[in-house]
Amino acid sequence: MDQILQKLKDAFPGADIELTNTSSMHQGHNAKGMHLKTKISYKGFQGKSLIEQHRMVQKALEAELGNKIHALSINTIAI
Amino acid sequence: MTNDQKSLVENIINSDRIFLMMKGTPEMPRCGFSSRVVQVLNSLGITTYGSLNVFDDFNMMNMIKEYSNWPTTPQLYVDGKLIGGCDIIEELSESGELEKILKPATN
Numbered sequence: 001m002d003q004i005l006q007k008l009k010d011a012f013p014g015a016d017i018e019l020t021n022t023s024s025m026h027q028g029h030n031a032k033g034m035h036l037k038t039k040i041s042y043k044g045f046q047g048k049s050l051i052e053q054h055r056m057v058q059k060a061l062e063a064e065l066g067n068k069i070h071a072l073s074i075n076t077i078a079i
Numbered sequence: 080m081t082n083d084q085k086s087l088v089e090n091i092i093n094s095d096r097i098f099l100m101m102k103g104t105p106e107m108p109r110c111g112f113s114s115r116v117v118q119v120l121n122s123l124g125i126t127t128y129g130s131l132n133v134f135d136d137f138n139m140m141n142m143i144k145e146y147s148n149w150p151t152t153p154q155l156y157v158d159g160k161l162i163g164g165c166d167i168i169e170e171l172s173e174s175g176e177l178e179k180i181l182k183p184a185t186n
Binding site for chain 2: 072
């Protein structure tokens with residue numbers, strides 16, 4: 001978790017980032033990896049579509065998505 | 080991705096004006112996120128749309144992901160354009176924007 005948060009902090013400097021592990025809400029679902037939820041308020045999201053904003057987050061966690069992270073819920077806010 | 084693969088993907092996502100790549104079927108979603116997108120569409124009275132169950136065709140799932148540069152399922156397309164996954168669809172639904180995007184199809 002710390003490592004993932006750090007990656008987000010590095011990718012979105014100065015952003016307000018919340019990262020929550022919601023894996024316990026998905027028990028019995030037999031998934032590999034964690035369910036995470038993140039809320040990122042970032043200046044650099046300005047002028048970008050939601051799709052583009054989410055792509056930036058997916059890109060930052062590219063290495064983790066699909067193995068360490070099973071599902072990532074994203075909420076981006078342009079500030 | 081080859082041109083042939085690109086055409087295959089474009090054929091399937093344009094098979095209906097509204098197209099959902101999902102886990103399971105609209106009648107029986109097999110993933111919480113896919114289920115939530117189906118529920119949003121239902122709440123807007125949209126019950127007929129194209130869909131692909133990725134469990135039936137992993138090859139197509141991988142091609143769509145590459146085509147759209149979007150790593151996860153579900154993916155909702157309108158007029159062949161990616162609108163979003165579960166988070167974006169719920170967000171656009173709450174803001175009322177999704178209805179506007181989807182509306183011309185149902186009129």
